[in-house]
Amino acid sequence: MHKKRLAELAASLKSADIKAAAILPSAALHYLTGMSLSCSERPLLFVVLDGGELLAVCPFFEATRVAREAPHATIFTYSDEQGAGQSFAALAAKVGPLKNIAMEYQAARLLEYLLLKEHCGVESLADLRPLLAEQRMLKEPQEINKMQQAARLADLAMGFVEENLCPGLSELSLLAKAEEFIKSKGGHLAFISIIGGERTALPHATTSARILMTGDVVVVDLGCQVEGYYSDITRTFLLGQASEKMLEVGKIVLAANTLAREAIFPGVSASFIDQVAREYITKAGYGEFFTHRTGHGLGLEIHEEPYIVMGNQYLLAAGNTFTVEPGIYLDGIGGVRIEDDICVTATGAISLTTYPRALKVVTKFAQPPSKGEAPCRP
């Protein structure tokens, strides 16, 4: 599998007339070699030549691991005392100058880029991201299988959160419960945010110590991970009592989510899916409050290609996996977002996440608040 992926990348490099790809620890590296490494202050870099050869520069004490997990790689090591420069030079001495290379602009650091420039004769740079995206966007069956498992876990976690929503509980303590629950199921909760009240108007707010109150709108955004592959789901709840405004907004967001999902077919552009969701929300009078794109690709990264955004003329194809997540955010009041994970099939699309989507007024609480009355929104 990794051999095939490396060969495909080498072919892409060749046809783009690029000598090599230089890859830091990243989802791309995981995709190409299966290795899960992380960046540190010590440079660690893999190089894929346009002929398909794999080379690596790494600290001496990491060499055993790299050799085990990437047995075909030619490894250049350095000690803390020597520093990395001489390994980069040794690599260039072996394979010749790397005049034009590709690096992922959003993953590559200046540290490694400047070392390559100084020691390996790099003169020009291209973005590796679009070169690899072509491959990575078309998920193989075993990748989709892992994403389905991750989505199933996310549905399960969402169910747990709904069952445990309760006025009087803090956002953070509910988050901790959900983490424990998923762990007890043998799953891995990759991220979760539980936001109640007017902070739901901030699409990227983080869970706080705030106590959930009757009347709150609660936005729950979470994802699980299975063997490197992510899910990403958002549902919105109303705690204890309905708010007419939020119910109205919730219906609009649900319709936008549904229409966008139903518009997905192979051959349709990513931009069009965004347009479907955005036009519906705009006609309903909330266009200016839908402040982000309709979705993002999903896989080894939580955000990856294809982006479901106005202007992206990429034509969807079977094997694409991405989110559809329209939202409306009213400053000082609250927000609603409904997010699903979609897999494009030969004849349309399926949603990997299946948890009920409609905004729900939760009125049955698992545990009553510990002291006195449940707190209410003023």
Added chain:
Amino acid sequence: MHKKRLAELAASLKSADIKAAAILPSAALHYLTGMSLSCSERPLLFVVLDGGELLAVCPFFEATRVAREAPHATIFTYSDEQGAGQSFAALAAKVGPLKNIAMEYQAARLLEYLLLKEHCGVESLADLRPLLAEQRMLKEPQEINKMQQAARLADLAMGFVEENLCPGLSELSLLAKAEEFIKSKGGHLAFISIIGGERTALPHATTSARILMTGDVVVVDLGCQVEGYYSDITRTFLLGQASEKMLEVGKIVLAANTLAREAIFPGVSASFIDQVAREYITKAGYGEFFTHRTGHGLGLEIHEEPYIVMGNQYLLAAGNTFTVEPGIYLDGIGGVRIEDDICVTATGAISLTTYPRALKVVTKFAQPPSKGEAPCRP
């Protein structure tokens, strides 16, 4: 506090004749503004001018949060449809071209660098890291206080792991127990690895599903986090029975750790501390198996300046915080590492971590293995 730090940075920029520092979400940004942000595919960048002004480029939907947490910043936003380029151009239009800037080579991405180059007239680049390190290496009292709290939690977690070491238990299940324990104490375990058997010969091996066995050498490396500040401790245990070889190696590593810690005074070089540990291990005949530097700075990052490495002529000063962690790694047999967190004082140094250091043969087990005999090393 943040105002003072920004002013100090501005002064450093001015004296280095650098127009601005461009800072991505990172420990440096946290240090300068208190903001904890993370990188995504959407560029998000702060700029500190040599006059001390703070500016930010961020996605439109993050602007509310940035404005709340960095109220003095001038913010330039962009939507997903527009893309970030025009915000970089707007920033340059406001403050003039940023001909020479500093970025942290090990944190800055090509993505933002290339946008700055294209839209802000960047011509030359310097590494921000050493400019900021001067400030960041000298911890303020409230920073040391947080590090002490983090170290106390790490001691506590190490105690829990020792008490729960048991043949028959998997490394991963012991790790999960330790995480739960620290969480139940209200603490945050930032990282932990529990490695048993011959994989301890890999300094950066990760916890696996391997079952701990009688006769194992077990290396436990963990750190906690308190308000952004880290601790980092390693202890080595022998499970159930002594190995003469490992006991011998353990004594050498302990002596190296002790001698190095006792050599720390203001005015002594970082290189000298490495030399003290390395010479002792080398004289004992294991020099080639001590494959990494003696330590690294610790604070808002797990690895930061000052690095305790041969050749680093930085003279230690009161307020420096770093690890001392000599180790010996014998391929196919196992490894020993003993790591403490040090704070340099006016008259010497204190160890923030205090858990007993000597290699210990653990013979009392909290729980007997569930089935039959405890597994033994062959």
